[in-house]
Amino acid sequence: MGVRLNKEPELKNPVMLCGWAGIGNVGLVAINTMRRLVRAEEFGEIPPYEFFEPSRVIIRNGLIEELRFPATKFYSYHGADRDLVFLAGEQQPVEAEKAYEMAGMVLDVAEQLGCRRVYTTAASVTMIHHTAKPRVWAVPNSRHLIPEIRHYSNTVLMSEATQPPATGEKTDARGGAAAGAPSGEGTITGLNGLLLGVAKYRQIEAICLMGEVPYYLQGAPWPYAKASISVLEVLGRVLNVPLDLSELKDMAEKVEANIEQILDALAADEDLPEQVRIEMERLKNPRHTQAGPITEAEKKEILDHIDELFKSEDRP
Amino acid sequence: MNPDMFRFSSQPQLEKSSFMIGWAEDAGGVSPETVDRIVKAVDGDSFCRIEPAAFFPVDGVTVQDDVAQFPESRFFYSEATNTVMFRSDEPQTHRYDFLNGIIDLAQHYGKADAMYTVNGLASMIPHTASRRVVGVYSGPVMQGKLRPFVSAGMTWQGTPHISTYLLWLAKSRGLASASLWVEVPFYLSSFKDFWAIKAAVSLLGILLGRHWDLHDLDELIAGEDEMFTQLRKDDPDIDAKIRSLEAGELLSRQDQLELVEAVQSALQERG
Numbered sequence: 001m002g003v004r005l006n007k008e009p010e011l012k013n014p015v016m017l018c019g020w021a022g023i024g025n026v027g028l029v030a031i032n033t034m035r036r037l038v039r040a041e042e043f044g045e046i047p048p049y050e051f052f053e054p055s056r057v058i059i060r061n062g063l064i065e066e067l068r069f070p071a072t073k074f075y076s077y078h079g080a081d082r083d084l085v086f087l088a089g090e091q092q093p094v095e096a097e098k099a100y101e102m103a104g105m106v107l108d109v110a111e112q113l114g115c116r117r118v119y120t121t122a123a124s125v126t127m128i129h130h131t132a133k134p135r136v137w138a139v140p141n142s143r144h145l146i147p148e149i150r151h152y153s154n155t156v157l158m159s160e161a162t163q164p165p166a167t168g169e170k171t172d173a174r175g176g177a178a179a180g181a182p183s184g185e186g187t188i189t190g191l192n193g194l195l196l197g198v199a200k201y202r203q204i205e206a207i208c209l210m211g212e213v214p215y216y217l218q219g220a221p222w223p224y225a226k227a228s229i230s231v232l233e234v235l236g237r238v239l240n241v242p243l244d245l246s247e248l249k250d251m252a253e254k255v256e257a258n259i260e261q262i263l264d265a266l267a268a269d270e271d272l273p274e275q276v277r278i279e280m281e282r283l284k285n286p287r288h289t290q291a292g293p294i295t296e297a298e299k300k301e302i303l304d305h306i307d308e309l310f311k312s313e314d315r316p
Numbered sequence: 317m318n319p320d321m322f323r324f325s326s327q328p329q330l331e332k333s334s335f336m337i338g339w340a341e342d343a344g345g346v347s348p349e350t351v352d353r354i355v356k357a358v359d360g361d362s363f364c365r366i367e368p369a370a371f372f373p374v375d376g377v378t379v380q381d382d383v384a385q386f387p388e389s390r391f392f393y394s395e396a397t398n399t400v401m402f403r404s405d406e407p408q409t410h411r412y413d414f415l416n417g418i419i420d421l422a423q424h425y426g427k428a429d430a431m432y433t434v435n436g437l438a439s440m441i442p443h444t445a446s447r448r449v450v451g452v453y454s455g456p457v458m459q460g461k462l463r464p465f466v467s468a469g470m471t472w473q474g475t476p477h478i479s480t481y482l483l484w485l486a487k488s489r490g491l492a493s494a495s496l497w498v499e500v501p502f503y504l505s506s507f508k509d510f511w512a513i514k515a516a517v518s519l520l521g522i523l524l525g526r527h528w529d530l531h532d533l534d535e536l537i538a539g540e541d542e543m544f545t546q547l548r549k550d551d552p553d554i555d556a557k558i559r560s561l562e563a564g565e566l567l568s569r570q571d572q573l574e575l576v577e578a579v580q581s582a583l584q585e586r587g
Binding site for chain 2: 050053054055057058059062064
């Protein structure tokens, strides 16, 4: 079952922007926000049946009315300088071969519409504090794109990402959606990474933009809007599309208030191990945080405690 | 129809057959027991199976009760009732292809005019209550056909069961279908609920125009009733919980757990 296009939009100089659900929903929120703000028009979808299980059924008075699947939809926008194609995926395929198949289908559309470049959007899990402004990690699929990326504001390459930035927060070189190292080595899991690779294979320029998400929030049930804002600020400037991000900023403020509540609840937990308590105190005072060592065991303990809190409370 | 998906051992001539679908795991054992009993009652012959490699992990076997298990998806046919019964483990991967394959076989090979799935529905009812059958239908025609035999139409939103997924696919491909859900007391959902099985077998008998001999099921029900009578006599707390259910009251989570544990112990003791 191939891509279903309701129509084939006539586009000039188009660029494709992709976002799938993932950690903090950074990419999906960014893409959905941008395509809503510019009023992009839906023009096609990748039928979900081969990729996803149904997520919800609606049965009324004995009659089956609807079976819902996670959607993967294409939208188009006619801009002043160039046109944009958006791809928003509510879920990523679980099986690697299916993810590869989907990446191929997305790039088929990109090629069909003449897209010269693809941006994917995602999260990078780092030791940033939630009160700090997330940076954007950028990974291109071709070396010749690096000089251009160096001109993007608030953006770092993987090789730069491990150096503690001026605000004093730490970056995590060990894990997450992307792992940086001084040599610029790491991995990008999921479709955002895969799409870069498949695009490279097809000789299409692609750049993955990843907004930083604090490692202790990677399992949080709400979107980390702050990272999406950072990604959109970069995209807006690069593509010369003015974006009013006030709604997303409101959401980010609400999320931050929730995080503060969670951290207060965690601090009030009498069973909290002392070492974890000390680390939580450090997190509460990010400007005094040194890029000092935190062991994997400490990190795991903090994550376990936070995950328990997420599971026990019904939050947005 | 993907011919690689099926392995035929014979090719009976089918015309306007009814398809009955049962899954190996189900609340109260309703789905597998019902299909097994109907296959036996109509002297059904296995004529086709689905090749498992595309739908199940085949890198080893699971062992249950000291015996190696392997996923099975098998079609049976009864010429006398013009019925095809399908009994299968639930596929672990490519469920869309698997379910479409069943519909392919029903439409292209069986020229089916109806498909039924039967399942148990864990409910907050006591074992002494009659087992209602709740229906979900592909359309109003099927609903009208089954209305005299089914207690109510289901209203529900949530993650779909595989039978509901099949029903939706059948509906989208124009095959009249119904999903029949027999209530099972929640404390019997991990065991065989013979009352619910009897209700399901009886209903499918009506749909096939057959009258089954259900004597052995009656005996099993009598044995289960005896066990419950003894349990209630021995444990006044459990008796009180069942009485609450009989009065239409809801049990707390803790009471539900205690009831499940007590019934589990009693059934295991009885073997």
